Amino acid sequence: MERSRAYESLVRTHGDAVLRFLRRRIDPQTADDVFSETMLIVWRRFDDVPEEPLPWLYVTARNCLRNAERSARRQWRVAERIITVDPPTDNVDPGPDEDPRADCLRAALARLSATDAEVLRLWAWEELGPPEIATVLDITTNAATIRLHRAKKKLRQEMEAPRRPTGTTTKGGER
């Protein structure tokens, strides 16, 4: 019973964040399926859940998502629903109060590399700092800090020059 109560507490506290993590990266129906699978695995590995569970939960969800992608290659039904590992940004309904630059940002984000876009999503949407991003991406905190810094810079550059072809954003002198 204690295990169940602790698990329920975890789901209540962090389940919504995990579901959103998935919905940001795949269509809602598949996200719901993967979420159920993720939470079942969390239950089975409950003793491994660390004190700060969110990065661990995101890694688990991410791994389940990858499994779903692998399955999608074999299952037409799922393949129809899975859009891409990138978020379905074109499905976003702009609200009436949305900043007019938001469209520009979505377009700029779509032009970034998968790595840059993902580190920005983790930073802005999952609200993670470099140490947590490092855990999710299985890299060092220093590498996460550098990737995040560069991704923000590239996003700004893409927003300022939205029609600039990919590959011309590196300034002279940069390595």
Added chain:
Amino acid sequence: MNDDDLRALMRQADPTTGDPRLDDARIRRIVAAAERDDLAGTTASAPRRRRRLFAGISLGAAATAGAAALIAGLVATPAIQAPGPDEAPAACQAPTVASLQEFDTAYEATATTVTGENVTLTVTEVFAGTPGTTLTVEQVQEDTGVLFTAGQTYLVAATDDFISPCDSGPATDALRQLYTTAFGTSSGG
């Protein structure tokens, strides 16, 4: 556009904006599905370090059938790679020529003043980039404290306003050799 503006703008592009929160009925279904799961607790069959999860709650995971453990191991494979804090990669790896070459600016400087989070660096040698002669930078946080102490000399690797805490450090002969190899001969600041 500063970082806060960028983050705020990105949040407006969040595809889950407006999605309802995970509701109570769904939470109960998730918990019920977990309780019905035959494979629950199988990972506790192997000795492992127990981590405290929630204050006041003791986690007593019961071990179940050994045969189920094998299945659980297979089913739970996606989460096996999930690292907790103890398994997280080290915050810093020792700098290398390759890691230093990631940065477009490298220099040796003395921390002339340290006031709160602000550090004034007087550049004495430049290995790469154009850092100028005097910079005011933010204090760099390291795992063991802060990087800059007034009066000390440092080798600094940076890109724009980001100073790498792992590739920068006190100006030792070994680190200087690494900077020289990575960037070539330095010039006076």
